[in-house]
Amino acid sequence: MAKRVLRGSPADKAGLHDGDVILTVDGAAVSKPHDVVEAIANAGPGATLAFHLKRGTTEQDLKVLITDHPGDEEVLRLDKVGTFAPAWKGVTAAKGGITDIKKLKGSVVLVDFWASWCIACRMTAPELNAVQEKFGAQGLKIVGLTDDTESVALKAAERLGIKYAVGATTSIDTMSDYGVRALPTMFFIDKKGVIRDVTIGARAADELGAIVKKLLAEPG
Numbered sequence: 001m002a003k004r005v006l007r008g009s010p011a012d013k014a015g016l017h018d019g020d021v022i023l024t025v026d027g028a029a030v031s032k033p034h035d036v037v038e039a040i041a042n043a044g045p046g047a048t049l050a051f052h053l054k055r056g057t058t059e060q061d062l063k064v065l066i067t068d069h070p071g072d073e074e075v076l077r078l079d080k081v082g083t084f085a086p087a088w089k090g091v092t093a094a095k096g097g098i099t100d101i102k103k104l105k106g107s108v109v110l111v112d113f114w115a116s117w118c119i120a121c122r123m124t125a126p127e128l129n130a131v132q133e134k135f136g137a138q139g140l141k142i143v144g145l146t147d148d149t150e151s152v153a154l155k156a157a158e159r160l161g162i163k164y165a166v167g168a169t170t171s172i173d174t175m176s177d178y179g180v181r182a183l184p185t186m187f188f189i190d191k192k193g194v195i196r197d198v199t200i201g202a203r204a205a206d207e208l209g210a211i212v213k214k215l216l217a218e219p220g
Contacts, residue, residue, distance in 0.1 A: 005017060063205050085111070102193075
């Protein structure tokens with residue numbers, strides 16, 4: 001069964017839906033997800049595969065054009081950009097008192113998923129401080145979310161000199177809702193609460209600030 005079809009993926013473009021049960025790929029029966037993955041890998045980019053599937057009580061055929069993997073960042077961007085930022089679950093305020101994305105509507109929000117043990121995250125903290133200092137007065141809110149405990153997150157924030165809000169004990173459900181699989185992962189959310197861009201890995205303040213500046217210039 002297709003549990004989740006990513007927006008903008010070859011499967012999505014072909015018309016595959018969440019919950020569809022794939023019965024055959026190019027005429028060969030499939031019984032588990034690995035069978036589908038193997039068929040796609042064997043075919044390779046540029047091939048077109050015939051999917052026979054069951055949707056509800058009916059069966060139908062789809063043709064899926066296989067493409068190169070665009071990279072984890074682009075996959076996340078395809079899936080999340082243009083959607084409303086999911087609510088946060090389990091977040092406690094280690095610094096700054098922010099625990100709910102809904103309360104930040106009307107501001108441009110940069111959400112940084114990080115951890116105290118992550119070297120790239122520690123490298124990113126001063127860059128985020130610089131962005132907060134430059135754009136905070138214009139309506140930017142930066143929130144660093146981690147699944148570290150509140151005490152660990154607070155100690156790390158003090159050690160790193162973090163000047164923006166930090167939320168701790170972030171639930172695995174929230175990480176999953178945002179599709180976070182690597183740290184740091186940053187989401188840029190506009191004044192209406194819509195995700196507008198995503199980055200994975202350490203970034204310089206100039207690059208982050210350029211994205212923020214465009215969103216701040218938009219009407220609320």
